Amino acid sequence: MFKSVIFLIIALCNVLSIEVFASSTDSLVSGKDYPFLVTKLQSARDIIYTDPLVASKILEECIELSLSSNEDSLYYVARELYVSSFGLRNKLDSAIVLSNELLSDLPKDRYIEVQAMLYNNIGTLYGKNNDFNTAIGYLQIADSLAAITKSKKQILSINNNIANIYFYNDDIDNAIEHYKSVLDIALSINLDNNYIWRFKNNLLSCYIHTQNLDSARTYFYELLKYPQNPGINKSESILNYSFLFNNTSQQDSALFFINMAQDSLQNIHQHTKASIAVSKFRTLLNIKKENKYIDSIQANLSMYNIPYISSEYLDCYKDIYSYYIDKDNYKKAFYYYQNYVTISDSLKAKSNSAKIKGVQFNLKYQKLQNHVKLQSEQISQQETKEILFYVILVSFVILIAITVYIAFYRKKIISVLAEQKEEIKDQYSLLEEKNKLLESQNYEIESIIQDLKENKNRLENLNKQKDTFVSIFTHQLTNQVQAILMSAEALHLGKNKSEEIVEKFSEILYHASNHLRNMLSNLMEWSRTQAEYVKTSPVNFELQEIIDRNISSNKQAINKKQIQIVKVCKEQIVFADKAMIDTVFKNIISNAVKYSYDEGKIEFSCSIENNFIVSRVKDYGTGIKHELLEKLFNIETRVATKGTMGEQGSGLGLAICKELLALNSGKIEIETEEGKGTLIKVFLPT
Numbered sequence: 065m066f067k068s069v070i071f072l073i074i075a076l077c078n079v080l081s082i083e084v085f086a087s088s089t090d091s092l093v094s095g096k097d098y099p100f101l102v103t104k105l106q107s108a109r110d111i112i113y114t115d116p117l118v119a120s121k122i123l124e125e126c127i128e129l130s131l132s133s134n135e136d137s138l139y140y141v142a143r144e145l146y147v148s149s150f151g152l153r154n155k156l157d158s159a160i161v162l163s164n165e166l167l168s169d170l171p172k173d174r175y176i177e178v179q180a181m182l183y184n185n186i187g188t189l190y191g192k193n194n195d196f197n198t199a200i201g202y203l204q205i206a207d208s209l210a211a212i213t214k215s216k217k218q219i220l221s222i223n224n225n226i227a228n229i230y231f232y233n234d235d236i237d238n239a240i241e242h243y244k245s246v247l248d249i250a251l252s253i254n255l256d257n258n259y260i261w262r263f264k265n266n267l268l269s270c271y272i273h274t275q276n277l278d279s280a281r282t283y284f285y286e287l288l289k290y291p292q293n294p295g296i297n298k299s300e301s302i303l304n305y306s307f308l309f310n311n312t313s314q315q316d317s318a319l320f321f322i323n324m325a326q327d328s329l330q331n332i333h334q335h336t337k338a339s340i341a342v343s344k345f346r347t348l349l350n351i352k353k354e355n356k357y358i359d360s361i362q363a364n365l366s367m368y369n370i371p372y373i374s375s376e377y378l379d380c381y382k383d384i385y386s387y388y389i390d391k392d393n394y395k396k397a398f399y400y401y402q403n404y405v406t407i408s409d410s411l412k413a414k415s416n417s418a419k420i421k422g423v424q425f426n427l428k429y430q431k432l433q434n435h436v437k438l439q440s441e442q443i444s445q446q447e448t449k450e451i452l453f454y455v456i457l458v459s460f461v462i463l464i465a466i467t468v469y470i471a472f473y474r475k476k477i478i479s480v481l482a483e484q485k486e487e488i489k490d491q492y493s494l495l496e497e498k499n500k501l502l503e504s505q506n507y508e509i510e511s512i513i514q515d516l517k518e519n520k521n522r523l524e525n526l527n528k529q530k531d532t533f534v535s536i537f538t539h540q541l542t543n544q545v546q547a548i549l550m551s552a553e554a555l556h557l558g559k560n561k562s563e564e565i566v567e568k569f570s571e572i573l574y575h576a577s578n579h580l581r582n583m584l585s586n587l588m589e590w591s592r593t594q595a596e597y598v599k600t601s602p603v604n605f606e607l608q609e610i611i612d613r614n615i616s617s618n619k620q621a622i623n624k625k626q627i628q629i630v631k632v633c634k635e636q637i638v639f640a641d642k643a644m645i646d647t648v649f650k651n652i653i654s655n656a657v658k659y660s661y662d663e664g665k666i667e668f669s670c671s672i673e674n675n676f677i678v679s680r681v682k683d684y685g686t687g688i689k690h691e692l693l694e695k696l697f698n699i700e701t702r703v704a705t706k707g708t709m710g711e712q713g714s715g716l717g718l719a720i721c722k723e724l725l726a727l728n729s730g731k732i733e734i735e736t737e738e739g740k741g742t743l744i745k746v747f748l749p750t
């Protein structure tokens with residue numbers, strides 16, 4: 065919810081941008097005395113963010129006066145403020161058009177500070193339009209120009225706008241980096257406390273978003289120390305802090321801080337008032353599960369015209385949908401779920417539209433960057449020409465002096481030239497070292513880009529596996545629950561409950577429940593293996609203990625099929641995560657029993673090979689087709705076949721075994737022949 069206040073922050077930074085620009089007016093005046101025009105410009109600046117419509121009319125007069133007076137500096141100041149007035153009136157398209165017109169009219173080698181401010185304003189306007197990629201492009205150009213002017217206030221304004229865009233686009237690390245830079249600049253120039261509070265509040269929002277409790281707590285208590293005034297909305301900070309406690313076990317803490325925010329609220333902050341009300345009733349709905357809070361949520365959302373409310377509506381509909389599901393009111397649950405899906409799809413479409421615009425902007429952005437680079441080079445060339453003139457003049461004087469000096473001190477001159485030659489060599493060597501350093505840094509950047517690409521591919525694969533796993537699990541779960549319900553209903557309602565019928569349905573219940581338990585166990589282990597920093601807890605234990613326990617777990621199926629168990633294992637100690645290895649053998653032994661024929665045989669043996677303990681499980685059952693072998697260890701291409709007595713499987717067991725063994729520095733190999741059985745080898749470190 066707290067993301068919606070970012071656009072209020074952007075509006076605040078437009079004000080700061082105007083102040084920065086206003087501070088540079090004196091330096092732009094050409095020297096002519098136009099007190100009347102300067103006074104009108106000052107009056108427009110004073111009211112531009114309280115009454116931008118009136119300010120725009122005054123600025124229209126200023127533009128005409130400055131143009132008729134041939135006063136270029138004041139003319140460009142008036143036009144830039146005129147553009148800003150449209151932005152503050154939320155006439156975004158008009159403001160963008162006027163900004164581009166002014167950029168095209170400005171002399172390309174002058175008014176660099178004006179150009180930087182215009183690019184800053186355009187980037188902010190695109191941010192308001194949710195076109196984040198284009199916004200960042202313009203703001204980075206503004207930042208490049210501001211680096212030339214070295215104006216701290218201008219750099220502060222631009223970097224704060226960049227941080228806002230990163231935050232709203234969920235790039236929190238970049239947002240934190242820029243917000244901290246902005247705060248450092250603000251402190252270095254002794255900016256007003258209202259701005260310092262706002263920048264610290266931005267950092268609080270970032271740390272809340274990332275659930276960084278320690279950092280969030282530090283900034284929260286710092287913000288509470290500031291005195292409340294129209295520019296410092298402490299209720300907003302308290303409400304943001306309550307979002308840290310939105311999980312089920314901390315709803316009471318969240319409600320405490322929401323009430324605290326409500327108690328400290330000033331009447332002027334209507335948007336915060338609406339946000340507090342919605343948050344409070346959502347929290348009460350989750351705690352007390354009462355229908356009246358749903359009406360209160362809807363009343364507050366409609367009573368206050370909350371800007372940028374899409375994400376808040378999305379969260380509210382999700383909570384209400386969950387409430388009606390818990391109450392078994394599926395009709396209303398379906399209604400709110402439809403609203404949730406509609407808003408969610410709308411947000412995705414909005415995001416995709418912004419991405420498409422960002423791609424279209426890339427070519428234009430490159431052109432603008434080249435333009436900025438050209439401007440920088442032109443300024444550098446102008447400075448070089450001035451320096452060159454003085455160098456030539458000084459060199460001419462020196463040349464005369466040297467001519468006289470050489471006549472008398474030729475040997476000394478030669479010695480000096482030799483020293484200069486050595487110095488040039490040293491400088492050349494230094495330049496070569498710097499060049500090597502730049503090449504090394506460039507290589508590191510390329511390496512980082514490659515790592516990012518690999519991480520992207522890895523995340524896409526993991527997401528695809530997750531979708532496949534969830535689809536399989538949902539299907540299997542539905543089937544097994546249906547079997548359990550059907551059997552339970554037959555046992556409950558059946559009139560002729562003979563022992564044969566009871567035994568039949570009891571067996572169905574047993575197999576379905578056992579299959580469901582194995583599925584849940586596999587789900588938990590797969591979830592652990594997909595964690596970014598999964599931890600294993602290796603210990604020394606006897607492998608035979610794990611094998612015996614899992615043989616015992618399958619005893620009923622073994623006895624039913626009259627399978628002969630042959631063990632020729634010696635006691636072997638392995639070093640691995642015991643729970644994970646137990647899951648591995650649970651799947652392998654269960655499969656061996658499942659695919660064995662009646663009166664079949666399963667052999668267990670162990671040996672030591674190349675510092676590995678190799679455990680072999682050999683059955684003489686159905687075997688596996690060779691064309692299916694490569695699919696056995698891949699969740700996306702799972703192979704699910706029924707056992708010799710119709711036992712069901714998910715096709716996920718061996719894929720999970722492979723991942724668990726890899727986490728324990730082990731591996732799995734399989735040898736099979738269709739109709740003759742399967743041999744599975746498990747390699748574990750000693």
